[in-house]
Each structure stands twice: as C-alpha cells, then as structure tokens.
Amino acid sequence: MKLACVVQRYGADIAGGSEAHCREVAERLAARHDVTVLTTCARDYVTWQNALPPGVTRERGVIVHRFPVARPRDLKRFADLSDEVFAGPTPEERQEEWFRQNGPDCPGLLEHLGRSGGEYDLVLFWTYRYAPSYFGSPLVSDRAVLVPTAEHDPAIDLTVLRDYFPRAAGYLFMTPEEEALVGQRAGRPLQPSSVVGIGLEPAAPCPDxxxxxxxxxxxxxxxxxxxxxxxxxxxxxxxxxxxxxxxxxxxxxxxxxxxxxxxxxxxxxxxxxxxxxxxxxxxxxxxxxxxxxxxxxxxxxxxxxxxxxxxxxxxxxxxxxxxxxxxxxxxxxxxxxxxxxxxxxxxxxxxxxxxxxxxxxxxxxxxxxxxxxxxxxxxx
Known part of the structure; x- marks a missing residue:
C-alpha cells in the first residue's frame, strides 16, 4: 500500500510522544509498504520556527517531505485565545481559530494533501490538536486514519470536535480509555478502530x-x-x-x-x-x-x-x-x-x-x- 503519515515534527532526535510514535510506526511500516511522512521544517513545538530544510529526504527507509511553516506561533495571542475558548462556551469560529493559532501553520502541507492526497491509499494523521491534522484530515476524509493521542485536558472539550472526530475513515487509539474518551466527544463509538499502543523491543542488559x-x-x-x-x-x-x-x-x-x-x-x-x-x-x-x-x-x-x-x-x-x-x-x-x-x-x-x-x-x-x-x- 502507498501510505502517508502526517505529523507536526519528525526526526530521530526530536523529542515528543506522538512524534516518536509516528517515527517508530513509519519506519516499521516502510519494510512492507511505500511510506511517506508529510511534516514541517520545525523542531521546536513551542514556536514552530523553521529549523530544517524543506524538501524531500530519505531517513531510515522512510521518504520524508518537509514543508516550511508560514509563521511562528504568536505565544501571547495563543495564550489569550486559549483562556477564551477554555473558559466556557465560545463560537465555533473562535475554536477553529484556536487550532490555527496552535499551529504549526503549514499551508504547503495542506495544499499537497488537497492536490495529491488521493494518490495515497491511506493517510495517517497524528495528534488531533495540531493544525496539520485538524485541517488536513477533512481534505482526505475518505482515506484518513486518525491517531488522536487524545488526553482528558481542556482541548478535548471543544465542541467543534463533535463534528470533526467522526469524519475520518478509521482510527488508531493508544488505550481503551482514549478510545472511550474520543467516542464520548464524538457522540458515538468510532469505527473501524483498533487500540494499538506502541511497540517496545525487550530491554537490553545494562551491565555498567x-x-x-x-x-x-x-x-x-x-x-x-x-x-x-x-x-x-x-x-x-x-x-x-x-x-x-x-x-x-x-x-x-x-x-x-x-x-x-x-x-x-x-x-x-x-x-x-x-x-x-x-x-x-x-x-x-x-x-x-x-x-x-x-x-x-x-x-x-x-x-x-x-x-x-x-x-x-x-x-x-x-x-x-x-x-x-x-x-x-x-x-x-x-x-x-x-x-x-x-x-x-x-x-x-x-x-x-x-x-x-x-x-x-x-x-x-x-x-x-x-x-x-x-x-x-x-x-x-
């Protein structure tokens, strides 16, 4: 199969749970499938400053296509907007703006999905809260597989998610608790789905x-x-x-x-x-x-x-x-x-x-x- 993996940052030296999960899965799927990672040039999840060159590389058997971030995150604007939307009921357009301001703002990645997303058999999206997944998965909803990595934090209560979550074609969850949480916010169980977690190799001895x-x-x-x-x-x-x-x-x-x-x-x-x-x-x-x-x-x-x-x-x-x-x-x-x-x-x-x-x-x-x-x- 021809697969795309969309994630906000990517690289062997980039810390972050969802980023590490995407990389580990992509590298192993690449042994059996044609896998391309679609990501940004950012390394820092706070500012989203461009730090890596745009373009296509091959990393540990995976094709990696990086797109530049259009603008760094405006930290004060994002903090003020977070206070607003998490304080209580807010219009859906303000909630949508929260996802834009959370970033990373990567129009080239979204344009690629809109133009070429149909060339992939499936497109896996890591982490619902970031803009590439929130705005990207609806562009290829008929082949989108959402890996929400959802937590019981204020963002999960945004009301726009009731319409967003059910639009994907499939779901991969980390735990049964996450699956139940996302299903509750969607108003129904989400199928087809699988609880997958992450794989580990047996721990190597530490003689020293x-x-x-x-x-x-x-x-x-x-x-x-x-x-x-x-x-x-x-x-x-x-x-x-x-x-x-x-x-x-x-x-x-x-x-x-x-x-x-x-x-x-x-x-x-x-x-x-x-x-x-x-x-x-x-x-x-x-x-x-x-x-x-x-x-x-x-x-x-x-x-x-x-x-x-x-x-x-x-x-x-x-x-x-x-x-x-x-x-x-x-x-x-x-x-x-x-x-x-x-x-x-x-x-x-x-x-x-x-x-x-x-x-x-x-x-x-x-x-x-x-x-x-x-x-x-x-x-x-």
Whole structure:
C-alpha cells in the first residue's frame, strides 16, 4: 500500500510522544509498504520556527517531505485565545481559530494533501490538536486514519470536535480509555478502530549501570521521575507530595529530564536535567519504582519502558489512562492524595517481594501487549 503519515515534527532526535510514535510506526511500516511522512521544517513545538530544510529526504527507509511553516506561533495571542475558548462556551469560529493559532501553520502541507492526497491509499494523521491534522484530515476524509493521542485536558472539550472526530475513515487509539474518551466527544463509538499502543523491543542488559550511576553520584535507594519536569506533567504536585512525605521515605527522588519549573532545594531530591541514553537506561535499571504524576496522558511510554525492565510504578489515579494501565498490568499502585502517595511509596520501598512481583507482572503485560509484531498486526 502507498501510505502517508502526517505529523507536526519528525526526526530521530526530536523529542515528543506522538512524534516518536509516528517515527517508530513509519519506519516499521516502510519494510512492507511505500511510506511517506508529510511534516514541517520545525523542531521546536513551542514556536514552530523553521529549523530544517524543506524538501524531500530519505531517513531510515522512510521518504520524508518537509514543508516550511508560514509563521511562528504568536505565544501571547495563543495564550489569550486559549483562556477564551477554555473558559466556557465560545463560537465555533473562535475554536477553529484556536487550532490555527496552535499551529504549526503549514499551508504547503495542506495544499499537497488537497492536490495529491488521493494518490495515497491511506493517510495517517497524528495528534488531533495540531493544525496539520485538524485541517488536513477533512481534505482526505475518505482515506484518513486518525491517531488522536487524545488526553482528558481542556482541548478535548471543544465542541467543534463533535463534528470533526467522526469524519475520518478509521482510527488508531493508544488505550481503551482514549478510545472511550474520543467516542464520548464524538457522540458515538468510532469505527473501524483498533487500540494499538506502541511497540517496545525487550530491554537490553545494562551491565555498567552501577558504575554509570556512581559516576553521577546517584546512590540507592531512589525512585525515578523520567521526562520533562513540567507543571502540566504533574511535577509541581509530585514535588509537594514528596516533600510532605519525605521524612518517612527511605529514598531519594531523582528527576531526569529538562525542567520547565524551579525544583526546590531539598536533600532528598536530585534534579539531573537532560540525561544521556546511557544514564537514562542505568537509572531505569536501578530504580525502586517509577513515579508518573501526569494528570493527562493518552499513553505513558515511559511507564511501559519501566515495566519492560521489571520496575514497578506509582501513578496518578486522577488520570484514567494511567490508572487503567496500572490495573491491566497489575504492575503498580496509584494515588489520589499526599497520604496515599506516601503509603504507596513506602510499601514499594519496604516490601521487596511485592515490588519484584509487580515489576514482573508489568514486564509480562508488555510482552503480551506491546511487542512490535503484536502492535503492527493491530495497525494493519
């Protein structure tokens, strides 16, 4: 089949869950199909500034066609418009404008879809909230496959989505919770669809993990947060909960990822900033537990990565996706309050047998649901 994959940014060194998912899927589908990625020249998801050359390249077996962004995002205008449309009922034209201002504004990509979209058997669109998917999928609705990566955040309540979601020809969801959420907003179950998640290879051994951690001054025991240290990821609440419970917790909280907030100075908190892949693997290999505090997820890839190494998890129960993943895997615990956070973390730290059992069950869940042959079969 001739397939197109539309995504807001693309590249092996571009961080982002939906971007990574698109790249991993595109590279594997390219072994069996004629795959072209349609994307922008942007690297930064905040400004959408052009940073990569326009035109066609081949990257790891995938044809990549990049189109220039017409204008960077006007951050103040976008913030003001977000406040407006998320505050309550607003006219649909203002909601449509929110998708335009969210960007990236890439007229060449949309013109290509309007002119040549019919040349593809299917066109897969990643992430409903960005302009290429929101404005692009209706142009090829008879062959559009939407990969919404929807979260239970304010954008999902925009009323224009009730008409937008049902217009695609098919759907790929990350979790059953996401499928239910999008179906609710569409007013009916959306078919044909498949819950696919993402594939993982079995975790490679980390024979030098102890040495790598020691070189960075990381002593056990510790619990790990992995990813962008950001208020929107629940990190402010995580820090508050950990500090409130720290006196009764025999472990350090290690934060591994770039920070968008000020991390408090505390003897039991280590903020490492961006970490290399080697250190990242070493941290996962030695963690007593992974903490995932995000209130909004369509799928937590880092949670699957922890289970892939047999590491149990402690997740935010206010996120239906995280709580659902933890229950299906039986690979961790979840919390709703500082007291529950403290009790669950103490249990994971103190009970080695229970911790190991939860980790094994998490790994078995990844083996059942998230190996690439299984995921590709679900997609195709």
């Amino acid at each position: 993990a102890d040495r790598v951690r020691a070189e960075h001054g990381i002593a056990e025991p510790y619990v790990l947060y992995l990813g962008r240290v950001d208020r929107n990821k629940g990190c402010e609440t995580l820090l508050d909960y950990f500090i409130a419970q720290a006196d009764g917790l025999p472990a350090t909280l290690v934060l591994a990822g770039p920070s968008a907030l000020v991390v408090p100075q505390h003897p039991r908190i280590r903020a490492l900033g961006y970490v290399s892949h080697t250190l990242r693997d070493a941290l996962l290999a030695g963690a007593r537990a992974l903490v995932v505090p995000s209130p909004y997820e369509s799928l937590s890839i880092v949670l699957l990565e922890a289970w892939n190494r047999g590491v149990p998890a402690l997740v935010n129960a206010r996120c239906d996706v995280l709580a659902g993943q933890a229950r299906r895997a039986n690979g961790g615990l979840y919390y709703r309050s500082p007291a529950e956070f403290g009790e669950a973390l103490r249990f994971l730290l103190d009970d080695t047998a229970a911790r190991d059992t939860l980790g094994r069950q998490g790994r078995a869940y990844v083996d059942r649901e998230y190996r690439w042959p299984i995921v590709l079969d679900a997609i195709e």
